[in-house]
Amino acid sequence: MSEKRADYISWDEYFMGVAMLSGMRSKDPSTQVGACIVSADNKILSMGYNGFPRGCSDDEFPWNRDGDDPTRNKYFYSTHSELNAILNYRGGSLEGAKLYVSLFPCNECAKAIIQCGIKTIVYDCDKYDGTPSVIASKRMLDAAGVRYYQYTRTNRKIVLEV
Secondary structure, eight states, X not given: OOOOOSOOOOHHHHHHHHHHHHHTTOOOSSOOOEEEEEOTTSOEEEEEESBOOTTSOTTTSOOOSOOSOGGGSGGXXXXXXXXXXXXXXXSSOOTTOEEEEEEOOOHHHHHHHXXXXXXXXXXXXXXXXXXXXXXXXXXXXXXXXXXXXXXXOOOOOOOOOO
């Protein structure tokens, strides 16, 4: 009888990989973020990536990051991956779920995460740490008892052939 494989990926690797793969669906030229919501028993509940709402053409709405007219940049129109994953969920409650996301959530996404009952966030990158949005996000998450921790990269190379 042979033994089981020892080099299989962990749950964190698996779900962060799903979140990152989801982020690759984003058409944003500067930032691609993905999210994956998982149940307490490690079942994928929902996924999302940053982009425009349904019916808002990727070709007609702006992808610019800055400019004098804020209505001509992406920030008034794009939906973050975390909120998309929450809104994409078609089941019952997300109470007690875990969120894997490639970028630490902003303050607006933190509100939605708290309100829907997600209790743990695993994030890959916190490149906006120290900004007002992330400071507010962490303050709310801490107050609401939402646990968050940074994903520990294994540097394992995972190749998909499609």
